[in-house]
Structures are given as C-alpha cells and as structure tokens.
Amino acid sequence: MPSISDIIERYLVKALKEAPSGAIQVKRNELADRFQCVPSQINYVISTRFTVEKGYIVESKRGGGGYIRIRKVRFASPKAYFDVLMRQIGDAITQSTAEDVIDRLQEEKVMSDREARMAKKVISRDVLQLPVRMRDQVRARIMRALVTTLFASKGE
Structure with missing residues (x-):
C-alpha cells in the first residue's frame, strides 16, 4: 500500500x-485538506521529492496569499x-544525491532502466567501502565519467 507521501507525490x-506551462501553483493548506494530512506532510513531500537533483524548481510565498510553485526544469x-x-555532481556527491541524478537521467530517457540499476549498484556504499569523504569523491568521479559517457553516446 502506498504511503501518503507517495500519493501526494503522484498527484503533484x-x-x-x-x-x-510545465508549472503548477498550489496552496499547502488546501493540499493538506485534500489528502487529510498535516501541512508539514506537504512540506516534507515537496522538500524531499521535488529537488533540483530530480529536476524541479520550487518557489514559495508565505502568508495569507501564499503558494508553492513547482516547475519541471527544461x-x-x-x-x-x-x-x-x-556542476551538481561536483568534486564529491552523496549516494542519495547521486541516486537522484540517476533517477532523473532514467526518467528523461538518457539512461535505460538496466543502466540505472547498474549505476546505482556501482556507486553504492556497499561497493565503495571507503572512508566517507573519499567515498563521496570517488562516487563523484564515477558519476562524472558516467554522465560524460552517456552524453557522448547521444552525440554531444
């Protein structure tokens, strides 16, 4: 059974x-009423599932006429x-952020499902059994090589 977070994410x-326009504007309290949850649940979903790494830009305005605007980056x-x-990958990247990048590449059809599964395995902490700082640096090098190869094979 999907969690309330999954249901809210699917809806958005x-x-x-x-x-x-590729963008939506919602009111946090109205969404909370719609899904019968607390407004902080809406904040959680938006802050964890609509990130830059996943290809979204989120803007918000607080107050009576406040809103949350979500836009898919093109x-x-x-x-x-x-x-x-x-730039997102940089010189070091966490496993979670790297997986978000891989998910986005898969969603945008730059990477196949199989390639994504392999990439996630290769960058996992189970495979990269190194001290954290070094692991994040090695993961970034792997991710940069992966992205460079994917884009080179697409004619770039």
Missing part, C-alpha cells in the same frame, strides 16, 4: 504533466543539461 507529478540543449549535471 500528474498535475505537472498535465500543466501546459533545458535548451543537451549541452546545457550536461553542464548542470556536472
């Missing part, structure tokens, strides 16, 4: 896909996407 993703070119990914 569906709304985004149906939005002609890139003008594969080169622009590649550059953003390389």
Whole structure:
C-alpha cells in the first residue's frame, strides 16, 4: 500500500504533466485538506521529492496569499543539461544525491532502466567501502565519467 507521501507525490507529478506551462501553483493548506494530512506532510513531500537533483524548481510565498510553485526544469540543449549535471555532481556527491541524478537521467530517457540499476549498484556504499569523504569523491568521479559517457553516446 502506498504511503501518503507517495500519493501526494503522484498527484503533484500528474498535475505537472498535465500543466501546459510545465508549472503548477498550489496552496499547502488546501493540499493538506485534500489528502487529510498535516501541512508539514506537504512540506516534507515537496522538500524531499521535488529537488533540483530530480529536476524541479520550487518557489514559495508565505502568508495569507501564499503558494508553492513547482516547475519541471527544461533545458535548451543537451549541452546545457550536461553542464548542470556536472556542476551538481561536483568534486564529491552523496549516494542519495547521486541516486537522484540517476533517477532523473532514467526518467528523461538518457539512461535505460538496466543502466540505472547498474549505476546505482556501482556507486553504492556497499561497493565503495571507503572512508566517507573519499567515498563521496570517488562516487563523484564515477558519476562524472558516467554522465560524460552517456552524453557522448547521444552525440554531444
């Protein structure tokens, strides 16, 4: 059975896909009422499942007329996407953030399901049994090589 977080996420993703502008604007309290949960549950879903690494930009305005605007990031070119990914990866990356990047590459059809499963295994802490700082640096090197290879094979 899906959790309330999963249900809220699916609802917002569906709304985004149906939005002609690629953005939606919601009120936290209205969503909480709709899903019969506390407003902090909405905050949790948005802050953990609609991140930059997953390809979203979230803006919010507090107060009486407040809102949360969620927008799916679109890139003008594969080169622009590649550059953003390389900046996100940087010199060190956590397993969780790397998995978010892989999920996004898979969702955007840059990476197959099989490639994504293999990549997640290769970058896991089970495989990279090193001190944390070194592990995050090695993971970043692997991710940069992976992204470079994927984009080179797409003609970039």
